[in-house]
Amino acid sequence: xxxxxxxxxxxxxxxxxxxxxxxxxxxxxxxxxxxxxxxxxxxxxxxxxxxxxxxxxxxxxxxxxxxxxxxxxxxxxxxxxxxxxxxxxxxxxxxxxxxxxxxxxxxxxxxxxxxxxxxxxxxxx
Numbered sequence: 001x002x003x004x005x006x007x008x009x010x011x012x013x014x015x016x017x018x019x020x021x022x023x024x025x026x027x028x029x030x031x032x033x034x035x036x037x038x039x040x041x042x043x044x045x046x047x048x049x050x051x052x053x054x055x056x057x058x059x060x061x062x063x064x065x066x067x068x069x070x071x072x073x074x075x076x077x078x079x080x081x082x083x084x085x086x087x088x089x090x091x092x093x094x095x096x097x098x099x100x101x102x103x104x105x106x107x108x109x110x111x112x113x114x115x116x117x118x119x120x121x122x123x124x125x
Contacts, residue, residue, distance in 0.1 A: 003032045006075045007045060007057040010035025010124050013112025014103070015056070018072075021115070025078035035116050037124035055104055069093070071098035 006022070008015045019033055029109045036052035045057050051067065058071035059063075069089065073096075076085035089096060092096045103110065117124035 002059075002061055002063070004030060004032065004075070004078050005032045005045070005059045006071065007034050007036050007041055007047075007052055007059075008116075009053070009056075009107065010037045010116035011118075011124045014105045014107045014110045014113045015112070015116070016116045016119075017112040019116070022075055022079055025076065031075055031078055035124055037117055037125055068104070069096040072100070096116075107113070 006019075008019055010016070010020040022031070024031070036042055036049070036057070042049050042052045045059055045065070047057055047065075051057065055068040056071045058074045059067040060064070060066075060074060060078070064074070070093070073085040077083055
């Protein structure tokens, strides 16, 4: 088993804020997080830079991959040690995917915090 990995847009303030919330929920610090701008991260996922730019990416401890709203729910399930986020996603995938797509498309216009790559430029290319 590997450490679960959530890959996010390190140039996005909304993404960085959301990552902060996830870290609060992940009290056991099980989930590794990385900006896709970190060298080697897209390759580690087996995803293209375009995939990582388009949406958040998840690689579970079991090797399962997900992106977008499903990835967020997978990370929440691990952080909370509960299957309810994934069960909820299974029932509401269409509206969650639509909301995620809208938020991802407009992420640089939405409120957030100082983006990860601005705070930690050594961590990004």
